[in-house]
Amino acid sequence: MSEPPNGRSAKVDKPQGARRKRERDPRSLFVRLAEFISPGPDSTAELIATLADAENRELIEPESRVMLEGVIRMASMSAGDVMVAVRRMDLLDIDAPYDELLAQVIETGHSRFPVFDGSRDNIIGMLMAKDLLKLQRAPELNLRTLLRAPVFVPESKGLNELLREFRSSRSHLAIVIDEFGKTAGLITIEDVLEEIVGEIEDEFDDEDGESSIFTLADGSQRVAGDTLIESVNEAFSTQLSEDEFDTIGGLVAQELGRVPRRGEHVDLGGLRFSVMLARGGSVRWFKVTRAPAVSDAAEH
Secondary structure, X not given: OOOOOOOOOHHHHHHHHHHHHHHHHHHHHHHHHHHHHOOOOOOHHHHHHHHXXXXXXXXXXXXXXXXXXXXXXXXXXXXXXXXXXXXXXXXXXXXOOHHHHHHHHHHHOOOEEEEEEOEEEEEEEEEEHHXXXXXXXXXXXXXXXXXXXXXXXXOOOEHHHHHHHHHHHOOOEEEEEOOOOOEEEEEEHHHHHHHHHOOOOOOOOOOOOOOOEEEOOOOOEEEEOOOEXXXXXXXXXXXXXXXXXXXXXXXXXXXXXOOOOOOOEEEEOOEEEEEEEEEOOEEEEEEEEEOOOHHHHHHO
């Protein structure tokens, strides 16, 4: 057998190639072995469990874990999951008198309102609460000229994509429509962000965490859901039970049998607790008025 031109037999090259292959194998084998012993998360639930473990080992702060979990969960959520349903939307009628519009704006405390013409399903624009003051200074203005173009999104719109659209268009509120093109509800940029960072406090919330009771322009009261029942009894001269719950939110939920939704109300101790805002499985704010007399309630 003749030798190859390089003077080495072909049998020598094969072991060298095998040796080079063996030299590369230990790293890939180690990686495979590590993945076999401790595989990475294969599902959202496993990923969230991994974050919880990282928090337990003090690799990340609790606040960071909550935000990361929010981002993960938000990826699978749509506008329909977070929106305020149409029956609980606060809308303005384009043909309503100025005083009526102003009273509704003050009562609800929102900064933006969908405006409808004729039917509540026919939303023609958005009105900034601050723009309503222009009519007071210049009554000759037409309310329609103050409206801004509404943003419409389908119920199936992913929250990730919606958040990008809110940022790019500088919009803060969108009208959600169903598969038939009818109004299903509304969603704000705050609703989306709260899925990530948790509840966003507003100017009515106490910085020290204490519950509060505020008087509204129409004489009714705005009461935080975590207000102590003792404080409610003192403010309204009532005798609501403090035996099972400390907060008014817990007492109302017990009376209804579940956490009430926005627009719902419960009568307790001669008071009507109407839900103004609910977030994260609890009531943020109640509007409290005197409950109607039994005879009046029976008529309605």
